[in-house]
Structure formats: structure tokens, C-alpha cells
Amino acid sequence: MTEPRVITEIDGQIAYVWLNRPDKLNGVDLELIEELIAAAEALKSNRDVRAVVLQGKGRSFCAGLDFGAAFKDKKKVARFFLAGPRLVNKFQKVTTIWRDLPLPVIAVVHGHCYGAGVQLAAGADFRFTTPDATWSILEAKWGLVPDMGGTVPFGDQMKADDVMRLSMTGEQITGTRAVEVGLATEAVDEPIKAALELIEKLVERSPDSVAATKKLLYANRRGSLRAALRLERKLQATMFKSVNTKIAREAATAKQPAAYKPRTFK
Incomplete structure (x- = not known):
């Protein structure tokens, strides 16, 4: 074989x-x-x-x-x-x-x-x-x-x-x-x-935030300023809705490790 x-x-x-x-x-x-x-x-x-x-x-x-x-x-x-x-x-x-x-x-x-x-x-x-x-x-x-x-x-x-x-x-x-x-x-x-x-x-951070940040930084290396700022707004709005963002915020406030859900961002 x-x-x-x-x-x-x-x-x-x-x-x-x-x-x-x-x-x-x-x-x-x-x-x-x-x-x-x-x-x-x-x-x-x-x-x-x-x-x-x-x-x-x-x-x-x-x-x-x-x-x-x-x-x-x-x-x-x-x-x-x-x-x-x-x-x-x-x-x-x-x-x-x-x-x-x-x-x-x-x-x-x-x-x-x-x-x-x-x-x-x-x-x-x-x-x-x-x-x-x-x-x-x-x-x-x-x-x-x-x-x-x-x-x-x-x-x-x-x-x-x-x-x-x-x-x-x-x-x-x-x-x-x-x-x-x-x-x-x-x-x-x-x-x-x-x-x-x-x-x-990296795993200490929200998997959605990490994924969205990767997409944002690569996309903005060659895009126009207007497109870059538009993408920032779009991805940040998506992060506000993510369950992992809520988990990250609560963990940071409590000064405790975060127990994240599976990634939702794709």
C-alpha cells in the first residue's frame, strides 16, 4: 500500500x-x-x-x-x-x-x-x-x-x-x-x-477574533483605504455578535482564563 x-x-x-x-x-x-x-x-x-x-x-x-x-x-x-x-x-x-x-x-x-x-x-x-x-x-x-x-x-x-x-x-x-x-x-x-x-x-484568545484578525490584516495589505476601513467595520460588527467575544469579555473582567466555544467565524 x-x-x-x-x-x-x-x-x-x-x-x-x-x-x-x-x-x-x-x-x-x-x-x-x-x-x-x-x-x-x-x-x-x-x-x-x-x-x-x-x-x-x-x-x-x-x-x-x-x-x-x-x-x-x-x-x-x-x-x-x-x-x-x-x-x-x-x-x-x-x-x-x-x-x-x-x-x-x-x-x-x-x-x-x-x-x-x-x-x-x-x-x-x-x-x-x-x-x-x-x-x-x-x-x-x-x-x-x-x-x-x-x-x-x-x-x-x-x-x-x-x-x-x-x-x-x-x-x-x-x-x-x-x-x-x-x-x-x-x-x-x-x-x-x-x-x-x-x-x-493564541488559544488564550477568541478563535473568532484570531480568524477575523487574520482575514483583516491580509485583506488590507493591498486594498484601498476605503475598502480597508469598510472591512474593519464589517468584521468588528461580526465580532460584537460572536458568543466567543462575550466569553472573552467576561473572562477578562473576571481575570479568569476563557473557555471558548468552537469557532463561528469562517
Whole structure:
């Protein structure tokens, strides 16, 4: 029986999503793309999960696109590449879908983080890495451009000249350097520990507030001022009606931990 390319384990309020091709350094093929998208879509409808940890089995987070495996079926590649009436194609959706989830997503990076792996990590809301992990926007090596949705968060996370340099050269940088340029959130010896410490803080807040804040901040990065203020009003009005807002307010007043209901915001 073929091993799943992606494994999802839910432990309490945390979903652990693993890339599971350790023998290929979690290189991305078409099946892995389909399974990652399916995993994200399943989590979107799970209102009890409060955070997602995205990581790779074995020695690496993700060594990029596995060209040999992915391009065996050229017709399927073409279907994945064409967006048709949709805003994104499947190569892009596998990274952008994590930003669409109404809960925080944290990438935990070790070993190789190349090409598609960098774009997948960039699609998460936070990226904790080991200091010695190797990051590279590797598409330049193959005469390509980054085309899996990563250029949008790259522009949010890094200065224009750093994005240009790393994307044009494909040079390798350490996890420590990835933090310095803004590509990663923090470099620590135990990134999973740092991720869980952040999750502890996030689950102290209303799941509706966290989800709405994520939507608000991403939407307003490229919208007009008028649209940004309109969205603020709309989401705040929604929060006023949320049962979790009432719970948060009562807990804060009583100076007690809050016992939240499942997320209602989507």
C-alpha cells in the first residue's frame, strides 16, 4: 500500500500536517499537491482546531519540486497549471490556501527549504526555523520564476531588493539569514517548541477574533483605504455578535482564563 504523501494528526486543538516523502526530502509531486490541498480544505471546516503546524518528515522540510516525479504525466501538469475560470491554479493553491484558513498556520522548518518549500513556508502565517536550515528560492537555478504563489507573501515579508536578489540568484541562505531578511519569523534550535509556545498564547484568545484578525490584516495589505476601513467595520460588527467575544469579555473582567466555544467565524 502506498504511503500517504501528507499526514494530518489532530491533537486537541492543534492540527499537525506533515509532508511525508522523507526519502525524497519531501520533494513536491502532483499527488503531494493534491493531498496538501485536501488537508487544508478539511481543516477549514473543522471549527475545533485552533492552529496548524506544517512540517516535514525526515531530514528536511521540503527540498522543492520533484521534477522527475511531477512531470511524468505532462497532461496532468498542464491541467494543474491552467487556472481556467479560477483565480489560482493548483500549483498556486497549494501555498495560498494556508492564508485562506481561518486559523493561524505555523511552518516549522529544518534541513532543506528550497523552491516550492520556501513558497509553502511563506504561505504560512509564521515560520520558525532552525538556524542551520538552508533556504533558497531555487527556481532561478532552473531558469524559472517563482510561480507557486510565493511572490505575494515574499513582497509582504521582505524588502524589494532582498526579494529581487534571492529570486534572481537562487542563492542559499541559512535560517538565521532568512530571519534577518524577513523570510522567516524566528531561528531557534527547537522550532517546534517555539511554535507551540506561540500557539499557547493564541488559544488564550477568541478563535473568532484570531480568524477575523487574520482575514483583516491580509485583506488590507493591498486594498484601498476605503475598502480597508469598510472591512474593519464589517468584521468588528461580526465580532460584537460572536458568543466567543462575550466569553472573552467576561473572562477578562473576571481575570479568569476563557473557555471558548468552537469557532463561528469562517
